[in-house]
Amino acid sequence: MSNRIRTDDAGSKIERPVLDVSHYSMLYDTEAGPVTALDDVSLKIWRGETHALVGESGSGKSTLAWAITRYMADNARDTNGAILLSGEDMIGKSRWDLEALRGKRIAMVFQDPSSSLNPSMRLGDQLAEVLVRHRGMTWDQARTEGEAALDRTGIAKPKEMMQRYPHEASGGEKQRVVIAMAFACNPELIIFDEPTTALDILTANQILDLFVRLREETGVAALYITHDLGLVARIASTVSVIHKGSIVERGDLSKVFAAPEHPYTRKLLAALPRPEDRLALPAPETDAPLFEARDVGVKYNTPGWLTRILDSNAAPLWGARHISLDVRPGELLGIVGESGSGKSTIAKAATGLNPYEGEIRFDGRTFPSRDDFDRQYRREVQIVFQHPDASLNPRETIGGILSRPLKLYGLVSRGRVAARVRELLEMVLLPADYANRYPHQLSGGEKQRVAIARAFAAEPKLVICDEITAALDVSVQAAVARLLVNLQKRSGAACIFITHDLNLIRQLAHRIVVFQRGALVDAFDVADAGTPDRHPYTRALLDAVPVPHSVDLSADPMESLT
Amino acid sequence: MRKILKSPTGLIGTVLLAIVFFVTVFGPWVAPYDPQAFDPINRLAGPSLQHWLGTDQYGRDLFSRMLNGAPSTVAFGLGATLLGVGVGSIIGVIAGVAGGRTDSIIMRILDGMLAMPELLFTLLIVTFLGGGTTQAMLAVAVTFTPGMARIARSSVLSVRTREYVLAAQARGESQSWIVGREVLPNALGPIIVEATIRVSFAIMIGATLGFLGLGAQPPSTEWGLMVAESRQFMFRNPWCVAVPGLAIAITAMGFNLFGDALRDAFDPKRSH
Numbered sequence: 001m002s003n004r005i006r007t008d009d010a011g012s013k014i015e016r017p018v019l020d021v022s023h024y025s026m027l028y029d030t031e032a033g034p035v036t037a038l039d040d041v042s043l044k045i046w047r048g049e050t051h052a053l054v055g056e057s058g059s060g061k062s063t064l065a066w067a068i069t070r071y072m073a074d075n076a077r078d079t080n081g082a083i084l085l086s087g088e089d090m091i092g093k094s095r096w097d098l099e100a101l102r103g104k105r106i107a108m109v110f111q112d113p114s115s116s117l118n119p120s121m122r123l124g125d126q127l128a129e130v131l132v133r134h135r136g137m138t139w140d141q142a143r144t145e146g147e148a149a150l151d152r153t154g155i156a157k158p159k160e161m162m163q164r165y166p167h168e169a170s171g172g173e174k175q176r177v178v179i180a181m182a183f184a185c186n187p188e189l190i191i192f193d194e195p196t197t198a199l200d201i202l203t204a205n206q207i208l209d210l211f212v213r214l215r216e217e218t219g220v221a222a223l224y225i226t227h228d229l230g231l232v233a234r235i236a237s238t239v240s241v242i243h244k245g246s247i248v249e250r251g252d253l254s255k256v257f258a259a260p261e262h263p264y265t266r267k268l269l270a271a272l273p274r275p276e277d278r279l280a281l282p283a284p285e286t287d288a289p290l291f292e293a294r295d296v297g298v299k300y301n302t303p304g305w306l307t308r309i310l311d312s313n314a315a316p317l318w319g320a321r322h323i324s325l326d327v328r329p330g331e332l333l334g335i336v337g338e339s340g341s342g343k344s345t346i347a348k349a350a351t352g353l354n355p356y357e358g359e360i361r362f363d364g365r366t367f368p369s370r371d372d373f374d375r376q377y378r379r380e381v382q383i384v385f386q387h388p389d390a391s392l393n394p395r396e397t398i399g400g401i402l403s404r405p406l407k408l409y410g411l412v413s414r415g416r417v418a419a420r421v422r423e424l425l426e427m428v429l430l431p432a433d434y435a436n437r438y439p440h441q442l443s444g445g446e447k448q449r450v451a452i453a454r455a456f457a458a459e460p461k462l463v464i465c466d467e468i469t470a471a472l473d474v475s476v477q478a479a480v481a482r483l484l485v486n487l488q489k490r491s492g493a494a495c496i497f498i499t500h501d502l503n504l505i506r507q508l509a510h511r512i513v514v515f516q517r518g519a520l521v522d523a524f525d526v527a528d529a530g531t532p533d534r535h536p537y538t539r540a541l542l543d544a545v546p547v548p549h550s551v552d553l554s555a556d557p558m559e560s561l562t
Numbered sequence: 563m564r565k566i567l568k569s570p571t572g573l574i575g576t577v578l579l580a581i582v583f584f585v586t587v588f589g590p591w592v593a594p595y596d597p598q599a600f601d602p603i604n605r606l607a608g609p610s611l612q613h614w615l616g617t618d619q620y621g622r623d624l625f626s627r628m629l630n631g632a633p634s635t636v637a638f639g640l641g642a643t644l645l646g647v648g649v650g651s652i653i654g655v656i657a658g659v660a661g662g663r664t665d666s667i668i669m670r671i672l673d674g675m676l677a678m679p680e681l682l683f684t685l686l687i688v689t690f691l692g693g694g695t696t697q698a699m700l701a702v703a704v705t706f707t708p709g710m711a712r713i714a715r716s717s718v719l720s721v722r723t724r725e726y727v728l729a730a731q732a733r734g735e736s737q738s739w740i741v742g743r744e745v746l747p748n749a750l751g752p753i754i755v756e757a758t759i760r761v762s763f764a765i766m767i768g769a770t771l772g773f774l775g776l777g778a779q780p781p782s783t784e785w786g787l788m789v790a791e792s793r794q795f796m797f798r799n800p801w802c803v804a805v806p807g808l809a810i811a812i813t814a815m816g817f818n819l820f821g822d823a824l825r826d827a828f829d830p831k832r833s834h
Contacts (some may be wrong), residue, residue: 351732378734385725393726395747405733454729 016087018188018221019045019068024081026067037063039246040081043223045189045238050215050222052236052253054229054268056473060245061225065191068223069106070098086188104134107182111194113174117166123177124162127184134185149180152217153210172203176210183214192224196231200338201500205544208234227474229272230503230546233257241265271478275506275529275547279485280332283510289326289361290494291350291381291462296358297321298345319345319354320518327462332488332495334505334526336541337515343498345518347466350496351383363461379409382455386467388447392439398425398450399435405458420457427490428453428483445476449483456487463488464496469504481508502545514538565827566820572827575819582813586636589629597622597630597783606799616801618792624805631783631806636813638699638777638784639765645703646764647757650710655749657711658718659741669715672708680705684767688776695784698777702764713756717749724748751828758821762814769810785810 021043027034038060045051055061066072068083070090083090085105093101102108110116118126127149128142137145143162150158153176166174175195182190192211196204212235215222224236232239233253240250241264249262260266298321303314320342327333335343349356352370360367362381367373385391392401402421406412412420422432428449439447448468455463465484469477481504488495499505505512506526514522514537522535529542566572594614601621608616615625657668675683687701721727727744735744771777772786780791785806792802 348728352734353728353732373734375734378732383729383732385729387725391725391729393744393748396743408733408735451729458733 017044017046018086020084022082024083025079027077027079029075037245041247043240045221045223047221048219050224050236052232052239053225053242054232054239055242056227059242061242062193065193065225069102103130104185105187106189107187108191109178109182109195112198113171113178116178117174119166123164127181130181130184149184153180171199175207190220190222194226201544202540229268234546267475271475273504273507275503277507279507280510281489284328284330286328290329290363291327292361293323293325294359296323296356298349298354298356318518323520325513327494329494330492332497332509334509334512335498336505341515342518343515344466347464347498351381379458380461382458382460383464384451384455384468387471388444391451392447394439398437402454402457409458424453424457445472448480460493462494466498502541566823569823571819572823575816575823578812578816579820582816585629585632589632593626593629595623595626597627598781606795608801615805618802619795624802627783628805628809631785635785638768639761642699642702642764643757643761646706647710650707651714651753654711654714655718658715672711675708693776695778698771702767714753717752718745721745721749755821755825755828758824759818762817765814
């Protein structure tokens with residue numbers, strides 16, 4: 001927290017703010033009439049300040065960013081207010097003025113570095129182009145300057161990186177290049193639109209460090225758009241919370257976080273997972289495992305005989321290998337790891353969606369391959385997927401979806417199905433008349449509740465949750481996590497919870513296993529998360545995620561705020 | 563349906579199709595003359611009160627002939643498409659669901675069929691089967707099969723890896739239930755759309771075959787054949803070629819526009 005810039009009140013505020021949005025409103029003309037996208041938004045950013053704009057999906061945070069740079073859809077209409085960049089009105093500017101200004105005075109860094117770079121151009125040329133265009137350099141000068149810019153972003157061999165194409169660089173390296181491009185022309189303002197969301201935790205952490213360092217070196221004003229409240233504390237000095245197109249709370253970061261005034265801000269902060277608020281049920285007392293994986297491996301792309309003849313080195317790709325883990329009845333086991341670490345591969349193997357090698361034992365029975373999974377196993381082991389939009393058949397009603405496991409496993413008599421569906425809906429806190437609706441009429445969080453209800457409808461002994469909160473907004477995440485624990489309590493089912501959110505899993509799990517590149521590298525009791533005998537990778541993951549402040553003023557933030 | 567009528571494309575397509583279907587069903591009854599009745603005095607006449615759209619080389623009333631030709635022409639297009647789409651979809655769904663070696667073998671064979679130009683392939687089949695409406699219909703259906711199979715397969719493949727299908731597999735549902743209830747209803751959209759657009763191709767290929775003398779045989783009033791028969795007299799009375807030609811164009815356009823609008827209506831990205 002020491003590296004946060006404090007705005008020096010007396011000194012800096014005499015000059016004009018770099019960005020001054022005052023009472024700005026915007027609407028979209030649609031077939032159904034005008035829809036207000038931004039309503040009376042005011043925002044000031046001073047030189048050297050990082051202002052965080054926090055909001056959930058659909059809150060209008062990206063719309064505001066586009067409005068500031070004046071990239072707008074044809075049906076967008078400014079209705080009120082002004083946007084000033086160092087005192088100059090942006091709204092009245094001509095297309096030519098704007099083109100000269102973008103990249104030079106306002107730069108943007110987007111979420112996904114792989115789609116913001118041109119895949120058919122060398123990284124060096126893309127970087128040099130900005131300098132040639134906006135700083136009038138020759139190509140030779142621009143390349144030299146570009147190398148220097150890459151060097152400042154901490155890329156090890158800038159000269160080599162200049163020659164590469166985007167697909168030859170990793171996600172983190174690409175985002176560094178994009179950031180180097182943004183800083184290349186010494187802009188007055190840089191807009192960051194969730195620049196770390198598409199990256200894995202450790203890389204995201206390095207990018208944030210880089211951002212903080214570059215900002216201190218250059219003194220640029222930055223608007224940092226994010227949905228991640230936990231991250232805001234590390235980078236910003238002031239914050240605005242946006243909700244349904246209007247700013248509900250703004251101010252000094254420490255003040256807003258310590259004593260939020262608006263109920264929405266309180267709700268957002270309260271929803272942040274904090275490891276010290278344990279949600280988990282008491283740990284089971286028995287040691288006898290319900291589910292056991294013994295040396296399980298999953299391989300992809302086993303080469304055919306022809307491939308083997310042509311290429312003697314052809315070998316299968318292991319999605320996960322030598323995985324041994326066990327889950328006790330009623331326990332919640334967390335699996336963490338970055339994308340591609342084999343977490344979901346194991347989940348699919350355990351539910352018969354991937355063929356596997358090794359052995360799975362469940363409830364006293366042994367299954368050497370997925371063909372041995374019988375109806376009873378399939379009923380007792382259920383899975384919930386990540387994307388609520390994709391996990392429900394769009395052509396079935398909610399009632400039809402929920403009644404399927406009941407009919408398939410013959411759990412209730414035909415006449416009782418409708419009543420049981422109503423019970424299931426109530427169990428996941430949805431109104432009973434949702435049974436007649438179709439999935440597209442529900443919000444993401446509601447759909448995920450239905451998917452959870454479908455899993456629990458089978459009266460399972462083990463529920464595998466594959467990143468079920470990853471696609472949801474923070475406030476919905478917390479509710480879904482609570483619901484899951486509640487259902488676990490009622491049914492006594494064990495749960496494997498796969499996630500990359502370490503704070504959340506420390507709230508929920510009894511034990512955690514860590515996956516890295518298809519191997520299980522660490523397994524520990526959740527209470528031992530901080531102990532020194534953790535695997536270095538586990539420690540790196542834990543250190544990368546800041547534990548959020550507590551909302552109530554009493555407790556001081558915990559140890560890992562470094 | 564409301565979505566289709568809202569776009570200009572959809573509205574025009576629907577209106578054209580409505581006219582075509584009206585003519586198909588009621589045309590033969592409304593026709594003022596017997597389509598085969600000769601009128602030697604009025605040969606190759608232009609439009610008049612007596613013959614609204616003129617007459618052909620034997621003095622037969624073009625309007626009546628066009629109305630009488632509608633059922634056979636449209637039925638040809640619909641029949642060939644249904645047959646081709648039906649067989650093609652079944653093959654495509656089998657390939658998509660089975661995957662692996664079955665899929666590879668089926669698709670390589672279809673690739674081979676696709677390598678031949680459509681019309682040439684149809685001609686080849688007609689030469690084997692002999693001329694005639696039924697044979698021509700079969701030929702068009704066979705030509706359509708590989709393309710439709712490809713579309714059905716890709717549609718099935720994109721649905722098959724959705725999470726709700728995985729959920730059904732994890733639940734231990736039977737293969738037929740997964741295909742019938744989870745995959746097919748969600749994969750049907752692109753197949754229906756493609757089928758609608760293909761009707762217009764079928765009608766045009768049918769007309770072409772008729773024109774080449776390989777489809778319907780005289781004295782049939784099939785539109786393509788009508789064009790072929792009166793070709794020699796094109797310069798003396800352009801109406802005898804223009805009338806059936808325009809009828810083909812309108813029908814093809816109707817199906818095409820309607821299919822386009824249908825695709826837009828099915829595509830969630832294009833609708834608001």
